[in-house]
Amino acid sequence: MTHSNADERRVSAAMGYLDAETRTRSNLTISTDTQVKGLLFEGTRCVGVTAMVAGQEQAFRASREVILSSGAIHTPAHLMRAGIGPVGHLSDLGIPVIAALPGVGQRLMDHPSIALSSFVRRGARMNKHTRRHIHVGLRYSSNLPGVPLGDMFVAVISKSAWHAVGEQIASLLTFINKTYSETGQVKLASRDYRSEPVVEFNLLSDKRDLDRLMSGFKMMAAVQMTDALKKVTDAPFPAAYSDRVRAIGVVNTKNRILTKLVAQCLDGPAALRRFMIDKFVVEGFTFDQVMTDDEALEAFVRKSAIGVWHASCTCRMGRADDPMAVVDTQGRVKGMQGLRVVDASVFPVVPCANTNFPTLMTAEKISEAMTGQ
Numbered sequence: 001m002t003h004s005n006a007d008e009r010r011v012s013a014a015m016g017y018l019d020a021e022t023r024t025r026s027n028l029t030i031s032t033d034t035q036v037k038g039l040l041f042e043g044t045r046c047v048g049v050t051a052m053v054a055g056q057e058q059a060f061r062a063s064r065e066v067i068l069s070s071g072a073i074h075t076p077a078h079l080m081r082a083g084i085g086p087v088g089h090l091s092d093l094g095i096p097v098i099a100a101l102p103g104v105g106q107r108l109m110d111h112p113s114i115a116l117s118s119f120v121r122r123g124a125r126m127n128k129h130t131r132r133h134i135h136v137g138l139r140y141s142s143n144l145p146g147v148p149l150g151d152m153f154v155a156v157i158s159k160s161a162w163h164a165v166g167e168q169i170a171s172l173l174t175f176i177n178k179t180y181s182e183t184g185q186v187k188l189a190s191r192d193y194r195s196e197p198v199v200e201f202n203l204l205s206d207k208r209d210l211d212r213l214m215s216g217f218k219m220m221a222a223v224q225m226t227d228a229l230k231k232v233t234d235a236p237f238p239a240a241y242s243d244r245v246r247a248i249g250v251v252n253t254k255n256r257i258l259t260k261l262v263a264q265c266l267d268g269p270a271a272l273r274r275f276m277i278d279k280f281v282v283e284g285f286t287f288d289q290v291m292t293d294d295e296a297l298e299a300f301v302r303k304s305a306i307g308v309w310h311a312s313c314t315c316r317m318g319r320a321d322d323p324m325a326v327v328d329t330q331g332r333v334k335g336m337q338g339l340r341v342v343d344a345s346v347f348p349v350v351p352c353a354n355t356n357f358p359t360l361m362t363a364e365k366i367s368e369a370m371t372g373q
């Protein structure tokens with residue numbers, strides 16, 4: 001698997017672009033501990049932002065334009081709070097409309113996924129050798145009619161979390177690269193910049209996505225049942241990113257100690273391990289259930305499918321005559337002046353790939369257009 005890693009660590013956009021030399025440039029100011037409250041306008045021209053900087057409100061004036069890069073969840077929220085978005089929703093919240101753009105916040109997309117996890121036997125764990133947790137992947141074709149080749153992906157994940165139990169649990173994470181579910185949305189919960197927007201992914205609104213996750217799960221189950229995998233794993237279970245999993249994933253001393261104790265039990269006799277996994281890890285569906293009953297498998301997939309953190313498309317790029325387009329091919333917000341969006345929200349459709357590099361490529365392309373290179 002290709003990773004944007006250096007020395008076993010992820011390289012973020014900030015690490016990759018803001019190198020020591022760039023940071024010394026006189027035309028660059030980086031403001032940390034800063035949360036943007038809102039966009040400033042003179043009519044339909046965006047002229048700056050207001051922000052809380054270390055708890056103090058401050059205005060930043062733009063010399064030419066403002067570039068909004070808050071990601072596919074928060075960029076549409078900024079636009080809607082400023083009065084740029086679907087008229088009905090803005091009116092419901094009493095926000096005066098400065099640009100009626102029905103596409104803002106609509107068509108939120110991600111890659112739907114489902115996971116089959118299992119306990120990794122002691123000698124087979126990778127954590128002694130590397131921090132990397134994804135080593136191999138499998139791209140395959142579902143061969144559903146009308147669906148392009150290579151529409152599916154399986155990431156083989158050798159540990160599931162930072163803590164002691166996470167290092168014992170591996171997953172076959174199947175996700176749909178070419179998804180058709182396009183009815184997700186981001187809406188405002190309130191006008192207050194401090195309240196998080198309401199996010200609905202609706203990941204399985206297209207039946208083809210449900211069908212492919214079900215067949216993908218069965219395929220991974222067949223892999224899981226091979227002698228080679230049985231030798232290094234035990235106690236497979238349909239995995240869910242539940243509230244319990246989220247709570248134990250918070251990095252703190254209590255979770256560190258608790259997971260160390262549980263990990264010791266899991267490394268003990270097989271019967272104790274099975275009991276612990278059934279009692280504390282599995283939620284609702286057992287492996288045997290979903291393998292023998294398609295209704296149970298469907299219910300499990302509907303309940304447990306999640307995205308793979310590739311939120312996109314909520315301010316999509318499109319032609320001037322496309323009523324749902326929010327920005328043009330250079331990220332300029334329709335009907336406004338001095339305001340661009342450059343992030344994963346501008347994708348017209350979620351790419352048939354992971355989204356980090358496509359986002360960087362989009363930014364490179366728009367910056368070239370801006371600087372005339």
Ligand SMILES: Cc1cc2nc3c(=O)[nH]c(=O)nc-3n(C[C@H](O)[C@H](O)[C@H](O)COP(=O)(O)OP(=O)(O)OC[C@H]3O[C@@H](n4cnc5c(N)ncnc54)[C@H](O)[C@@H]3O)c2cc1C
Nearest residue numbers: 034035036069070071072074309343344354355356357359
């Ligand atoms: C856990 C995780 C794992 C991922 N793994 C991969 C992977 O392996 N490969 C891959 O290709 N992609 C991966 N992705 C997806 C990839 O990171 C995203 O697609 C990409 O970062 C999107 O870029 P963006 O600029 O749209 O948004 P972001 O990278 O989210 O950037 C938005 C920025 O805006 C800031 N912001 C938001 N609101 C405000 C505000 N009011 N004031 C100030 N700042 C604000 C946020 O803090 C954030 O820094 C992963 C994502 C996550 C969350």
